Amino acid sequence: MTATAEAPAEIGAVETFEVTLRVKRQNPEGNDAHGPGEEYWEEFQLTCLATDRVLDALHQIKWNVDGTLNFRRSCAHGVCGSDAMRINAKNRLACSTLLKDLNPARPITVEPIAGLPVLKDLIVDMEPFFASYREIMPFLMTTGPTPERERLQSPEDRERFDDTTKCILCAACTTACPVFWTDGQYFGPQAIVGAHRFIFDSRDEGQWERLEILNDRAGVWKCRTAFNCTEACPRGIEVTKAISEVKHALNTGEV
Amino acid sequence: MTNHEYDVVIVGAGGAGMRAALESSQGARTAVLTKLYPTRSHTGAAQGGMAAALANVEDDNAEWHTFDTVKGGDYLVDQDAAEILCTEAVDAVLDLEKMGLPFNRTTAGTIDQRRFGGHTRGHGEAAVRRACYAADRTGHMILQTLYQQCIKQEVEFFNEFYVLDLILDGDPQAATASADVAVAGVIAYELATGEVHTFRAKSVIFATGGAGKVFKTTSNAHTLTGDGMALALRRGIPLEDMEFFQFHPTGLAGLGILLSEAARGEGGILRNSTGERFMERYAPTIKDLAPRDMVARAMANEVREGRGCGPAKDYVLLDLTHLEPAHIDAKLPDITEFARTYLGVEPYTEPIPVFPTAHYAMGGIPTTVRGEVLRNNTDVIKGLYAAGECACVSVHGANRLGTNSLLDINVFGKRSGVAAAEYAKTAKLAPMPADADAAVAGQVASLRATVGSSDGTEKVADVRRELQETMDRNVQVFRTDESLREAAAVIVGLKKRFENVAIHDRGQRFNTDLLEAIELGFLLDLAEVVVAGALARKESRGGHYREDFPERDDKNFMRHTMAYATSKGVKLDYKPVVVTKYQPMERKY
Numbered sequence A: 001m002t003a004t005a006e007a008p009a010e011i012g013a014v015e016t017f018e019v020t021l022r023v024k025r026q027n028p029e030g031n032d033a034h035g036p037g038e039e040y041w042e043e044f045q046l047t048c049l050a051t052d053r054v055l056d057a058l059h060q061i062k063w064n065v066d067g068t069l070n071f072r073r074s075c076a077h078g079v080c081g082s083d084a085m086r087i088n089a090k091n092r093l094a095c096s097t098l099l100k101d102l103n104p105a106r107p108i109t110v111e112p113i114a115g116l117p118v119l120k121d122l123i124v125d126m127e128p129f130f131a132s133y134r135e136i137m138p139f140l141m142t143t144g145p146t147p148e149r150e151r152l153q154s155p156e157d158r159e160r161f162d163d164t165t166k167c168i169l170c171a172a173c174t175t176a177c178p179v180f181w182t183d184g185q186y187f188g189p190q191a192i193v194g195a196h197r198f199i200f201d202s203r204d205e206g207q208w209e210r211l212e213i214l215n216d217r218a219g220v221w222k223c224r225t226a227f228n229c230t231e232a233c234p235r236g237i238e239v240t241k242a243i244s245e246v247k248h249a250l251n252t253g254e255v
Numbered sequence B: 001m002t003n004h005e006y007d008v009v010i011v012g013a014g015g016a017g018m019r020a021a022l023e024s025s026q027g028a029r030t031a032v033l034t035k036l037y038p039t040r041s042h043t044g045a046a047q048g049g050m051a052a053a054l055a056n057v058e059d060d061n062a063e064w065h066t067f068d069t070v071k072g073g074d075y076l077v078d079q080d081a082a083e084i085l086c087t088e089a090v091d092a093v094l095d096l097e098k099m100g101l102p103f104n105r106t107t108a109g110t111i112d113q114r115r116f117g118g119h120t121r122g123h124g125e126a127a128v129r130r131a132c133y134a135a136d137r138t139g140h141m142i143l144q145t146l147y148q149q150c151i152k153q154e155v156e157f158f159n160e161f162y163v164l165d166l167i168l169d170g171d172p173q174a175a176t177a178s179a180d181v182a183v184a185g186v187i188a189y190e191l192a193t194g195e196v197h198t199f200r201a202k203s204v205i206f207a208t209g210g211a212g213k214v215f216k217t218t219s220n221a222h223t224l225t226g227d228g229m230a231l232a233l234r235r236g237i238p239l240e241d242m243e244f245f246q247f248h249p250t251g252l253a254g255l256g257i258l259l260s261e262a263a264r265g266e267g268g269i270l271r272n273s274t275g276e277r278f279m280e281r282y283a284p285t286i287k288d289l290a291p292r293d294m295v296a297r298a299m300a301n302e303v304r305e306g307r308g309c310g311p312a313k314d315y316v317l318l319d320l321t322h323l324e325p326a327h328i329d330a331k332l333p334d335i336t337e338f339a340r341t342y343l344g345v346e347p348y349t350e351p352i353p354v355f356p357t358a359h360y361a362m363g364g365i366p367t368t369v370r371g372e373v374l375r376n377n378t379d380v381i382k383g384l385y386a387a388g389e390c391a392c393v394s395v396h397g398a399n400r401l402g403t404n405s406l407l408d409i410n411v412f413g414k415r416s417g418v419a420a421a422e423y424a425k426t427a428k429l430a431p432m433p434a435d436a437d438a439a440v441a442g443q444v445a446s447l448r449a450t451v452g453s454s455d456g457t458e459k460v461a462d463v464r465r466e467l468q469e470t471m472d473r474n475v476q477v478f479r480t481d482e483s484l485r486e487a488a489a490v491i492v493g494l495k496k497r498f499e500n501v502a503i504h505d506r507g508q509r510f511n512t513d514l515l516e517a518i519e520l521g522f523l524l525d526l527a528e529v530v531v532a533g534a535l536a537r538k539e540s541r542g543g544h545y546r547e548d549f550p551e552r553d554d555k556n557f558m559r560h561t562m563a564y565a566t567s568k569g570v571k572l573d574y575k576p577v578v579v580t581k582y583q584p585m586e587r588k589y
């Protein structure tokens, strides 16, 4: 619980500290103490290294304390998008959040991302999220014959949509959005980011079809510019800016 | 239990699996089974680039690329396969561009290219710009683009389905050379429900990726546990050249997270504790851009001889401080961010602590150039294909060149997809026994039964940690007879202990505790094969360096290892290397 660093670390050894992880849990099949689907909080006291991330702490629990704790993860360095979670009330990737950056003097809370059905512990149903992504037709659309060589694109045109190509589909933005939580229809910031990546690609000819989809009831006009999404994006994508560029295109008819 | 029937079943939705799916689903009913959501696959972690002699920025051709691949692989490369790889490279890159991949561009608007280790012009004269790239997120862009195309083509995915068995009709080892052995299908475990599914198929493609988790320090994902390789091995299929594992020079020290070779391609320099650019001593011509095995050994050697950096003198430094911050931001944004996030180092002004990290399995399931899986040196298993890192064609030989794997997954992913669909056109479904799922169901049930029982005394995490530690200590950059024997003995002990593991979670739904135990079983089997091959290979070649046999020995060892699992342990055999144009010569850079 206390975050006092251990006495001077040995040369070459990494410092350790004590930390409490408060994890929100739910087991659809229930267990000895809790009924099926019942939500509860559980605290774990851990000794962690100064280089440890939240994912390391979760692994420590799973591997040494309680193997029933469930979460998704794969790459462990912020590129696969498996482990978006609500950590101290903010959406982040567990694998790229260092414990020492979270004020380990106080318990660190870890919950599933909000707005998607919880399936077990930190695992949520990603299907509705991916369904929204599929809806905006996230693939290059072109007409005319396929060229022999590559389609040409200037570095400036390539730069135009660079930011939104970084998306790893982790859902941190969408599940940080208050409109997404309350409005069953809104397909959320990620789908707009996914559309932006093609709408502003000079090679693409499907922009008006996509813009039409975003103009729809469930689309871009639901955004209330809360900026939660931009803050939540672990890839540093300026999500709100991308959304406003899409709005601008709809208002002016120009991309 | 649920039964499914398809023309083609693809196991794995990384670059290789999805590239195959885009081909096979055009003419054959295809299902893709993947233990991860497709976009979580580790292809997305690839950074630096994909090789192809487009000659967009300077003179280049496929023959030079082939030569580099063969020489880089220390002459253990099958040269017919390398020719295909390098010749089809150009279309593989152009295909991706046409699918929408956002490559970096030259001022002329063409795909930009940059330097990478071991890629040269004129057979080694100087480094050449051959790597097509999208900043340091090339793999991410490939994975996204292929997934997007799969959405467009409405490819059918079974996400979070773990394939845990391969069903063959006929015994690949008992069958005589003329008898047919055919694939019947696979058995999969559905993570969300715990249900066991049987998939019958005319063709099956394994595209399950690497096995880096055999080691402790690795650039590979937690999920890269060599499942496809181990399943094949258990069903009597040999594994080829498994002792050849690539240790990438620049992993973040202590963590193993990769910093792409692109950092050196863009001008980064390796330095030891005296500040010396030590690669000048080891590879005078191309220095920091020598092939990975050489650079990794040079680094380990600097540390061994006391010129390491840091409090424990156990790493060297990757220096980017002489590069313009704007250039770093444009070309290497992600990896410099990794240094900031995980080590708190600012690459603009401070050099980055790095040390070799287990990165890539050159070996794998042996295949022909059409992706067909071999059950011995010559005969294929009908309908069974493998592609990507889990396969061994062999285009990488004893050491893969950087940017040749993203190429491999595209070229041979496509080829296997084409071949699998073509075979499925005329083939019949092979018979599948009614109890085909019994082995998996039994394994799952007996692991569940260990929950809370007094028999299971071992923890999965302990056995795995000890395995990874012994592999790092004994089977890494430097190997000796003694170190390998020690590793072999430890693995025997761990396999015994593994029989006695207990898990915690008895649930049906999302039981990742259970699956980690099963994955550990794969790792143990593969580690045993790696060590057996390494012990028998009394020479040094590419990624396999024996201090007690420091020279390459073409007379005795210019041949592929073929490892078989038998009831008496690993049995080794050998397969000739295909040589077309390039006679082995000394590998100097």
Ligand SMILES: Cc1cc2nc3c(=O)[nH]c(=O)nc-3n(C[C@H](O)[C@H](O)[C@H](O)COP(=O)(O)OP(=O)(O)OC[C@H]3O[C@@H](n4cnc5c(N)ncnc54)[C@H](O)[C@@H]3O)c2cc1C
Pocket: B011, B012, B013, B014, B015, B016, B017, B033, B034, B035, B036, B037, B038, B041, B042, B043, B044, B045, B046, B047, B048, B049, B050, B051, B138, B139, B161, B162, B163, B164, B207, B208, B209, B210, B219, B220, B221, B224, B227, B228, B258, B260, B359, B360, B387, B388, B389, B390, B402, B403, B404, B405, B406, B407, B409
């Ligand atoms: C950090 C890093 C950087 C790299 N950079 C480069 C680079 O710049 N250039 C280059 O050429 N190469 C690079 N490589 C190597 C290259 O990225 C990989 O070799 C390649 O992407 C492997 O692709 P794959 O399709 O074979 O496997 P993966 O992309 O790993 O996909 C494996 C798939 O198999 C599935 N799977 C596994 N087991 C099972 C199972 N039991 N049941 C069902 N599904 C299963 C997984 O879900 C996944 O979808 C890099 C590698 C790493 C680790």
Ligand code: FES
Pocket: A072, A073, A074, A075, A076, A077, A078, A079, A080, A081, A082, A083, A093, A094, A095, A096
């Ligand atoms: S585990 Fe891949 S993003 Fe965190």
